[in-house]
Amino acid sequence: MGNPYDPYGQQQPGYGQQQPGYGQQPPAQPGYGQPPAQPGYGQPPAQPGYGQQPPPQPGYGQPPAQPGYGQPPAQPGYGQAPPPAQPGYQEVHHHHYGSTGQLAEWGSRAGGYIIDYLIIIAPVLVLYFLGALLSSSGGGAALIGVLLMLVGMIVSFAGALWICYQEGTTGQSIGKRQMGIRLVSAQTGQPIGFGMAFVRKIAHIADSFLCYIGFLWPLWDERKQTFADKICNTLVVRN
Template structure:
Protein backbone atom coordinates (compact mmCIF):
# COMPACT_ATOMS: atom_id res chain seq x y z
CA UNK A 1 0.00 0.00 0.00
CA UNK A 2 1.48 3.33 -1.00
CA UNK A 3 1.17 6.30 1.35
CA UNK A 4 -0.77 8.17 -1.35
CA UNK A 5 -3.54 5.56 -0.99
CA UNK A 6 -4.16 6.40 2.68
CA UNK A 7 -7.15 8.43 3.76
CA UNK A 8 -5.70 10.27 6.74
CA UNK A 9 -7.80 10.82 9.84
CA UNK A 10 -8.18 14.49 10.67
CA UNK A 11 -7.56 16.50 13.80
CA UNK A 12 -11.12 16.56 15.18
CA UNK A 13 -11.64 12.84 14.58
CA UNK A 14 -8.50 12.15 16.53
CA UNK A 15 -9.57 14.50 19.32
CA UNK A 16 -12.85 12.57 19.58
CA UNK A 17 -10.97 9.26 19.77
CA UNK A 18 -8.69 10.67 22.47
CA UNK A 19 -11.70 11.76 24.53
CA UNK A 20 -13.18 8.27 24.30
CA UNK A 21 -9.83 6.78 25.33
CA UNK A 22 -9.56 9.18 28.26
CA UNK A 23 -13.04 8.20 29.50
CA UNK A 24 -12.11 4.51 29.25
CA UNK A 25 -8.83 5.01 31.15
CA UNK A 26 -10.45 7.13 33.86
CA UNK A 27 -13.29 4.64 34.26
CA UNK A 28 -10.73 1.86 34.77
CA UNK A 29 -8.29 3.87 36.90
CA UNK A 30 -10.48 5.81 39.34
CA UNK A 31 -11.97 2.79 41.14
CA UNK A 32 -8.44 1.49 41.78
CA UNK A 33 -7.32 4.90 43.04
CA UNK A 34 -10.47 5.22 45.15
CA UNK A 35 -9.77 1.87 46.82
CA UNK A 36 -6.08 2.60 47.39
CA UNK A 37 -6.66 6.10 48.79
CA UNK A 38 -9.77 4.97 50.71
CA UNK A 39 -12.05 7.48 49.04
CA UNK A 40 -9.83 10.52 49.69
CA UNK A 41 -10.67 12.47 46.52
CA UNK A 42 -8.09 15.16 47.32
CA UNK A 43 -5.31 12.58 47.02
CA UNK A 44 -6.92 10.95 43.98
CA UNK A 45 -6.97 14.23 42.06
CA UNK A 46 -3.57 15.45 43.34
CA UNK A 47 -1.14 16.23 40.55
CA UNK A 48 2.11 15.52 42.38
CA UNK A 49 3.77 12.38 43.57
CA UNK A 50 3.56 11.47 47.24
CA UNK A 51 6.61 11.71 49.47
CA UNK A 52 5.64 8.51 51.29
CA UNK A 53 7.58 5.62 49.68
CA UNK A 54 4.70 3.13 49.57
CA UNK A 55 2.37 5.73 48.04
CA UNK A 56 5.08 7.15 45.76
CA UNK A 57 5.58 3.78 44.04
CA UNK A 58 1.84 3.26 43.68
CA UNK A 59 1.60 6.74 42.10
CA UNK A 60 4.40 5.85 39.65
CA UNK A 61 2.68 2.56 38.79
CA UNK A 62 -0.85 3.98 38.43
CA UNK A 63 0.05 7.23 36.69
CA UNK A 64 2.95 6.27 34.44
CA UNK A 65 3.71 2.56 34.10
CA UNK A 66 0.17 1.19 33.66
CA UNK A 67 -0.97 3.82 31.11
CA UNK A 68 2.26 3.28 29.14
CA UNK A 69 1.92 -0.52 29.16
CA UNK A 70 -1.81 -0.40 28.37
CA UNK A 71 -1.35 1.98 25.44
CA UNK A 72 1.59 0.14 23.87
CA UNK A 73 -0.11 -3.25 24.23
CA UNK A 74 -3.39 -1.99 22.75
CA UNK A 75 -1.55 -0.42 19.79
CA UNK A 76 0.30 -3.68 19.18
CA UNK A 77 -2.82 -5.85 19.44
CA UNK A 78 -5.24 -3.73 17.42
CA UNK A 79 -3.07 -1.08 15.74
CA UNK A 80 -5.43 1.45 17.32
CA UNK A 81 -6.80 2.57 20.64
CA UNK A 82 -10.41 1.74 21.58
CA UNK A 83 -11.45 5.30 20.68
CA UNK A 84 -9.84 5.03 17.26
CA UNK A 85 -11.49 1.65 16.69
CA UNK A 86 -14.92 3.04 17.59
CA UNK A 87 -14.41 5.95 15.19
CA UNK A 88 -12.99 3.79 12.39
CA UNK A 89 -9.31 4.69 12.52
CA UNK A 90 -6.06 2.76 12.58
CA UNK A 91 -2.40 3.57 13.31
CA UNK A 92 -0.05 2.28 10.61
CA UNK A 93 3.52 2.61 9.42
CA UNK A 94 3.69 5.75 7.29
CA UNK A 95 5.60 4.07 4.47
CA UNK A 96 4.21 0.54 4.25
CA UNK A 97 0.71 0.79 5.69
CA UNK A 98 1.47 -2.21 7.90
CA UNK A 99 0.63 -2.42 11.60
CA UNK A 100 3.11 -0.66 13.84
CA UNK A 101 5.74 -2.61 15.73
CA UNK A 102 6.95 -2.42 19.34
CA UNK A 103 9.66 0.14 18.59
CA UNK A 104 7.22 2.45 16.80
CA UNK A 105 4.67 2.05 19.61
CA UNK A 106 7.19 3.05 22.27
CA UNK A 107 8.58 5.97 20.26
CA UNK A 108 5.05 7.17 19.46
CA UNK A 109 4.05 7.07 23.15
CA UNK A 110 7.21 8.86 24.29
CA UNK A 111 6.72 11.35 21.44
CA UNK A 112 3.56 12.67 23.10
CA UNK A 113 5.69 14.38 25.75
CA UNK A 114 7.60 16.80 23.47
CA UNK A 115 4.46 17.17 21.35
CA UNK A 116 2.56 18.52 24.36
CA UNK A 117 5.31 20.51 26.07
CA UNK A 118 4.87 23.93 24.52
CA UNK A 119 1.17 24.77 24.24
CA UNK A 120 0.49 21.36 22.63
CA UNK A 121 1.94 22.57 19.32
CA UNK A 122 3.02 19.05 18.36
CA UNK A 123 -0.56 17.82 18.80
CA UNK A 124 -2.16 20.75 16.95
CA UNK A 125 0.33 20.06 14.15
CA UNK A 126 -2.08 17.33 12.99
CA UNK A 127 -4.52 20.03 11.82
CA UNK A 128 -1.98 21.59 9.44
CA UNK A 129 0.21 18.71 8.28
CA UNK A 130 -0.48 17.29 4.80
CA UNK A 131 -0.39 13.71 6.18
CA UNK A 132 -2.17 14.73 9.42
CA UNK A 133 0.84 13.72 11.51
CA UNK A 134 1.53 15.03 14.98
CA UNK A 135 5.10 15.23 16.20
CA UNK A 136 4.67 11.85 17.91
CA UNK A 137 3.66 10.37 14.53
CA UNK A 138 6.63 11.93 12.78
CA UNK A 139 9.01 10.59 15.44
CA UNK A 140 7.64 7.05 15.07
CA UNK A 141 7.03 7.25 11.30
CA UNK A 142 3.32 6.50 11.73
CA UNK A 143 0.08 7.89 10.35
CA UNK A 144 -3.51 7.55 11.52
CA UNK A 145 -5.79 6.51 8.69
CA UNK A 146 -9.45 5.79 8.24
CA UNK A 147 -9.82 2.04 8.49
CA UNK A 148 -11.30 0.50 5.35
CA UNK A 149 -11.80 -2.94 6.96
Protein backbone atom coordinates (compact mmCIF):
# COMPACT_ATOMS: atom_id res chain seq x y z
CA MET A 1 0.00 0.00 0.00
CA GLY A 2 1.34 3.42 -0.95
CA ASN A 3 2.07 6.36 1.33
CA PRO A 4 -1.23 8.13 2.13
CA TYR A 5 0.63 11.46 2.37
CA ASP A 6 2.17 11.11 -1.05
CA PRO A 7 -0.72 10.55 -3.44
CA TYR A 8 0.07 10.35 -7.09
CA GLY A 9 0.27 13.78 -8.70
CA GLN A 10 -0.12 15.80 -5.48
CA GLN A 11 2.48 18.27 -4.30
CA GLN A 12 4.59 17.30 -1.32
CA PRO A 13 4.47 19.72 1.66
CA GLY A 14 7.50 21.97 1.93
CA TYR A 15 10.10 21.91 4.58
CA GLY A 16 8.77 23.10 7.92
CA GLN A 17 5.11 22.69 6.96
CA GLN A 18 2.80 20.64 9.14
CA GLN A 19 1.98 17.16 7.87
CA PRO A 20 -1.67 16.13 7.85
CA GLY A 21 -2.61 13.47 10.39
CA TYR A 22 -3.45 9.86 9.60
CA GLY A 23 -6.71 9.65 7.69
CA GLN A 24 -6.90 13.41 7.01
CA GLN A 25 -7.02 14.74 3.48
CA PRO A 26 -4.50 17.33 2.40
CA PRO A 27 -5.90 20.80 1.64
CA ALA A 28 -7.47 20.99 -1.77
CA GLN A 29 -5.55 22.91 -4.38
CA PRO A 30 -7.48 25.18 -6.79
CA GLY A 31 -7.74 23.54 -10.18
CA TYR A 32 -6.73 25.09 -13.44
CA GLY A 33 -9.10 27.96 -14.30
CA GLN A 34 -10.95 27.83 -10.95
CA PRO A 35 -11.15 31.02 -8.81
CA PRO A 36 -9.85 31.00 -5.27
CA ALA A 37 -12.26 30.37 -2.44
CA GLN A 38 -14.47 33.32 -1.48
CA PRO A 39 -15.25 34.18 2.16
CA GLY A 40 -18.45 32.62 3.39
CA TYR A 41 -21.67 34.44 4.20
CA GLY A 42 -21.24 36.67 7.21
CA GLN A 43 -17.48 36.53 7.11
CA PRO A 44 -15.59 39.87 6.79
CA PRO A 45 -13.48 40.45 3.69
CA ALA A 46 -9.75 40.08 3.83
CA GLN A 47 -7.99 42.87 5.66
CA PRO A 48 -4.94 44.63 4.18
CA GLY A 49 -1.62 43.29 5.35
CA TYR A 50 0.68 44.96 7.79
CA GLY A 51 1.96 48.29 6.44
CA GLN A 52 -0.68 48.58 3.73
CA GLN A 53 -3.11 51.55 3.68
CA PRO A 54 -6.80 50.83 3.25
CA PRO A 55 -8.54 52.60 0.37
CA PRO A 56 -9.76 56.08 1.45
CA GLN A 57 -13.47 56.36 2.09
CA PRO A 58 -15.29 59.70 1.66
CA GLY A 59 -16.26 61.16 5.02
CA TYR A 60 -19.81 62.09 5.89
CA GLY A 61 -20.75 65.44 4.35
CA GLN A 62 -17.54 65.71 2.31
CA PRO A 63 -17.84 66.72 -1.38
CA PRO A 64 -16.59 64.35 -4.09
CA ALA A 65 -13.11 64.78 -5.45
CA GLN A 66 -12.63 67.69 -7.82
CA PRO A 67 -10.71 67.38 -11.10
CA GLY A 68 -7.09 68.45 -10.89
CA TYR A 69 -5.71 71.62 -12.38
CA GLY A 70 -5.76 71.51 -16.15
CA GLN A 71 -8.11 68.50 -16.34
CA PRO A 72 -11.47 68.98 -18.09
CA PRO A 73 -14.65 68.41 -16.06
CA ALA A 74 -16.53 65.17 -16.41
CA GLN A 75 -18.76 64.95 -19.47
CA PRO A 76 -22.40 63.86 -19.14
CA GLY A 77 -23.08 60.21 -20.00
CA TYR A 78 -25.05 58.98 -22.99
CA GLY A 79 -28.68 60.00 -22.71
CA GLN A 80 -28.05 62.64 -20.06
CA ALA A 81 -28.85 66.26 -20.77
CA PRO A 82 -25.84 68.60 -20.82
CA PRO A 83 -25.66 71.26 -18.09
CA PRO A 84 -27.33 74.58 -18.94
CA ALA A 85 -25.05 77.01 -20.69
CA GLN A 86 -23.87 79.97 -18.69
CA PRO A 87 -24.97 83.30 -20.12
CA GLY A 88 -21.84 84.84 -21.54
CA TYR A 89 -21.33 88.37 -22.78
CA GLN A 90 -23.08 88.60 -26.09
CA GLU A 91 -23.61 91.56 -28.28
CA VAL A 92 -27.23 91.74 -29.42
CA HIS A 93 -28.05 93.69 -32.53
CA HIS A 94 -31.63 94.86 -32.24
CA HIS A 95 -30.90 98.46 -33.14
CA HIS A 96 -30.02 99.20 -29.50
CA TYR A 97 -26.99 101.32 -28.74
CA GLY A 98 -26.09 101.18 -25.05
CA SER A 99 -28.08 103.65 -22.99
CA THR A 100 -29.52 105.47 -26.02
CA GLY A 101 -32.44 103.08 -26.47
CA GLN A 102 -34.17 101.83 -29.60
CA LEU A 103 -33.72 103.80 -32.79
CA ALA A 104 -36.70 105.74 -34.09
CA GLU A 105 -38.21 104.77 -37.41
CA TRP A 106 -38.21 107.08 -40.40
CA GLY A 107 -41.99 107.62 -40.23
CA SER A 108 -41.81 108.90 -36.64
CA ARG A 109 -38.98 111.26 -37.53
CA ALA A 110 -40.82 112.59 -40.56
CA GLY A 111 -44.01 113.09 -38.51
CA GLY A 112 -42.18 115.06 -35.83
CA TYR A 113 -40.46 117.22 -38.42
CA ILE A 114 -43.76 118.03 -40.15
CA ILE A 115 -45.41 119.04 -36.85
CA ASP A 116 -42.52 121.37 -35.98
CA TYR A 117 -42.53 122.83 -39.47
CA LEU A 118 -46.26 123.57 -39.39
CA ILE A 119 -45.97 125.23 -35.96
CA ILE A 120 -43.31 127.59 -37.31
CA ILE A 121 -44.51 128.13 -40.84
CA ALA A 122 -48.23 128.67 -40.14
CA PRO A 123 -47.90 132.12 -38.49
CA VAL A 124 -45.16 133.07 -40.92
CA LEU A 125 -47.37 132.31 -43.92
CA VAL A 126 -50.22 134.34 -42.46
CA LEU A 127 -48.00 137.38 -41.82
CA TYR A 128 -46.32 137.10 -45.18
CA PHE A 129 -49.65 136.82 -47.01
CA LEU A 130 -51.07 139.90 -45.25
CA GLY A 131 -47.88 141.83 -45.88
CA ALA A 132 -48.00 141.00 -49.56
CA LEU A 133 -51.60 142.24 -49.85
CA LEU A 134 -50.87 145.49 -48.05
CA SER A 135 -47.69 146.20 -49.96
CA SER A 136 -49.56 145.98 -53.26
CA SER A 137 -52.03 148.69 -52.12
CA GLY A 138 -49.44 151.43 -52.15
CA GLY A 139 -48.96 154.30 -49.73
CA GLY A 140 -48.79 153.70 -46.01
CA ALA A 141 -50.37 150.24 -46.36
CA ALA A 142 -47.42 149.12 -48.42
CA LEU A 143 -45.04 150.06 -45.61
CA ILE A 144 -47.17 148.10 -43.14
CA GLY A 145 -47.11 145.13 -45.49
CA VAL A 146 -43.32 145.18 -45.65
CA LEU A 147 -43.14 145.34 -41.87
CA LEU A 148 -45.47 142.36 -41.58
CA MET A 149 -43.24 140.31 -43.90
CA LEU A 150 -40.20 141.25 -41.81
CA VAL A 151 -42.01 140.23 -38.67
CA GLY A 152 -42.83 136.91 -40.31
CA MET A 153 -39.17 136.30 -41.07
CA ILE A 154 -38.20 137.18 -37.49
CA VAL A 155 -40.89 134.85 -36.13
CA SER A 156 -39.61 132.07 -38.38
CA PHE A 157 -36.03 132.52 -37.17
CA ALA A 158 -37.12 132.75 -33.52
CA GLY A 159 -39.19 129.58 -33.90
CA ALA A 160 -36.19 127.71 -35.33
CA LEU A 161 -34.04 128.85 -32.39
CA TRP A 162 -36.72 127.78 -29.94
CA ILE A 163 -36.84 124.30 -31.50
CA CYS A 164 -33.04 124.08 -31.28
CA TYR A 165 -33.19 125.02 -27.62
CA GLN A 166 -35.85 122.40 -26.87
CA GLU A 167 -34.01 119.66 -28.76
CA GLY A 168 -30.64 120.62 -27.27
CA THR A 169 -31.75 120.79 -23.63
CA THR A 170 -34.50 118.15 -23.45
CA GLY A 171 -33.98 116.18 -26.66
CA GLN A 172 -37.57 116.87 -27.73
CA SER A 173 -39.35 119.55 -29.70
CA ILE A 174 -43.15 119.64 -29.81
CA GLY A 175 -43.21 117.39 -32.84
CA LYS A 176 -40.75 114.85 -31.38
CA ARG A 177 -42.67 114.84 -28.11
CA GLN A 178 -45.89 114.07 -29.93
CA MET A 179 -44.24 111.19 -31.84
CA GLY A 180 -42.53 109.78 -28.73
CA ILE A 181 -38.95 110.26 -29.96
CA ARG A 182 -35.97 112.35 -28.86
CA LEU A 183 -32.60 113.56 -30.09
CA VAL A 184 -29.50 112.37 -28.19
CA SER A 185 -25.76 112.12 -28.58
CA ALA A 186 -24.55 108.82 -30.04
CA GLN A 187 -21.71 108.70 -27.47
CA THR A 188 -23.43 109.65 -24.22
CA GLY A 189 -27.14 109.08 -24.90
CA GLN A 190 -27.84 112.52 -23.40
CA PRO A 191 -29.18 115.76 -24.96
CA ILE A 192 -26.57 117.48 -27.11
CA GLY A 193 -27.03 121.06 -25.90
CA PHE A 194 -28.28 124.19 -27.64
CA GLY A 195 -25.06 124.94 -29.55
CA MET A 196 -24.75 121.49 -31.12
CA ALA A 197 -28.49 121.42 -31.89
CA PHE A 198 -28.07 124.72 -33.76
CA VAL A 199 -25.12 123.29 -35.72
CA ARG A 200 -27.23 120.24 -36.57
CA LYS A 201 -29.95 122.48 -38.03
CA ILE A 202 -27.35 124.12 -40.28
CA ALA A 203 -25.98 120.68 -41.22
CA HIS A 204 -29.40 119.80 -42.64
CA ILE A 205 -28.21 121.73 -45.70
CA ALA A 206 -26.22 118.59 -46.58
CA ASP A 207 -29.45 116.57 -46.44
CA SER A 208 -30.97 118.82 -49.12
CA PHE A 209 -28.39 117.88 -51.77
CA LEU A 210 -29.31 115.45 -54.57
CA CYS A 211 -33.09 115.71 -54.24
CA TYR A 212 -33.10 115.66 -50.43
CA ILE A 213 -31.56 112.20 -50.32
CA GLY A 214 -30.08 112.91 -46.89
CA PHE A 215 -33.55 113.09 -45.34
CA LEU A 216 -34.33 109.65 -46.86
CA TRP A 217 -31.04 108.11 -45.75
CA PRO A 218 -32.45 106.68 -42.44
CA LEU A 219 -34.65 104.32 -44.50
CA TRP A 220 -31.66 102.04 -45.24
CA ASP A 221 -28.98 103.26 -42.85
CA GLU A 222 -28.03 100.83 -40.05
CA ARG A 223 -28.13 103.58 -37.42
CA LYS A 224 -31.04 105.40 -39.12
CA GLN A 225 -29.10 108.65 -39.40
CA THR A 226 -29.41 111.54 -41.79
CA PHE A 227 -26.28 113.28 -43.08
CA ALA A 228 -26.73 115.91 -40.37
CA ASP A 229 -26.82 113.15 -37.73
CA LYS A 230 -23.59 111.67 -39.07
CA ILE A 231 -21.89 115.07 -39.12
CA CYS A 232 -22.93 115.84 -35.51
CA ASN A 233 -22.80 112.19 -34.29
CA THR A 234 -26.42 112.20 -33.06
CA LEU A 235 -29.23 109.65 -32.97
CA VAL A 236 -32.99 109.91 -32.83
CA VAL A 237 -34.37 107.25 -30.49
CA ARG A 238 -37.69 106.25 -29.02
CA ASN A 239 -38.58 107.14 -25.45
